[in-house]
Amino acid sequence: MTGAPTTTAIAPGASASPAPDDILLRLEDVHTYYGQIHALQGVSLEVRRGEIVTLIGANGAGKTTTLKTISGLLHPRQGKISFEGKDISRTPAHQLVRAGIGHSPEGRRIFSRLTILENLKMGAFTRPQDEIQGDLDHVFELFPRLKERISQRGGSLSGGEQQMLAIGRAMMARPRVLLLDEPSLGLSPILVQQIFAIIQEINSSGTTILLVEQNALQALIVANRGYVLQTGHVALSGASADLRENEMVRKAYLGE
Numbered sequence: 001m002t003g004a005p006t007t008t009a010i011a012p013g014a015s016a017s018p019a020p021d022d023i024l025l026r027l028e029d030v031h032t033y034y035g036q037i038h039a040l041q042g043v044s045l046e047v048r049r050g051e052i053v054t055l056i057g058a059n060g061a062g063k064t065t066t067l068k069t070i071s072g073l074l075h076p077r078q079g080k081i082s083f084e085g086k087d088i089s090r091t092p093a094h095q096l097v098r099a100g101i102g103h104s105p106e107g108r109r110i111f112s113r114l115t116i117l118e119n120l121k122m123g124a125f126t127r128p129q130d131e132i133q134g135d136l137d138h139v140f141e142l143f144p145r146l147k148e149r150i151s152q153r154g155g156s157l158s159g160g161e162q163q164m165l166a167i168g169r170a171m172m173a174r175p176r177v178l179l180l181d182e183p184s185l186g187l188s189p190i191l192v193q194q195i196f197a198i199i200q201e202i203n204s205s206g207t208t209i210l211l212v213e214q215n216a217l218q219a220l221i222v223a224n225r226g227y228v229l230q231t232g233h234v235a236l237s238g239a240s241a242d243l244r245e246n247e248m249v250r251k252a253y254l255g256e
Helices: 064-068 093-099 116-123 132-141 144-148 158-169 188-203 216-221 240-245 247-253
Strands: 023-034 039-047 050-056 078-083 100-102 176-183 206-212 225-230 233-239
Touching: 023 064, 023 144, 023 206, 039 050, 039 064, 039 144, 039 206, 050 064, 050 144, 050 188, 050 216, 064 100, 064 176, 064 206, 093 100, 100 158, 116 132, 132 144, 132 158, 132 188, 144 158, 158 176, 158 188, 188 206, 188 216, 188 233, 216 240, 216 247, 225 240, 233 240, 240 247
Parallel strands: 050 206, 050 225, 100 176, 176 206
Antiparallel strands: 023 039, 023 078, 225 233
8 A cells, every 4th residue: 555654643523532431442552463473563443332433454454353353363462452441352252242242254154054043043152042032033124034044054145145144143142342344245236235234224223333344435434433454553543534535545445
């Protein structure tokens, strides 16, 4: 990404600092490694209650690694991750699911041999089974196509249906914050619009969302704020409307 800034800059017009109680999720100078590879190099960001926040950047910038570090699939060597004011930097992934962090991973990662219903119930494995019917109903309201195919195996679904299932499975844990990694990847333009409309509907019902998305324009349209990652650090951040007008963002990510 030629000419991109190498230090964090706040875009003009970004909102004032939120009250501490408004911050649901915070990363402070987080460094994450894959073996000797220094993938995240001091990432700091905040997600406030009720927001959609997006992470954009080139392949290899650290977007997926950031989500994996938040959800406990990776742990930072340095820095701190706080969720609802509590340090979760070393908390195991299964405990973070119970705490309210849902993760729909890149590539969907559904259970191909299980039915739609079985996949959804796997998403609720941390909860008593007699409590989940209302959540199943909610998922089927969001994704009527899944209800129509409830007994169909996940591996026989189309790419769009598998993405719906991956999001629905994450929703079954009743997350306070939902991490979405490339939800539109490989989908037709019509399905992309459907998925983003559903993301907005999930958010409007009270779920905070941290969104990683290669479709930067669409992400910045639905998000309140955004962070641009470059080689493992935050290069730029601010209100989504301001980032859409930023010359570097327009040239590097919006194809202008």
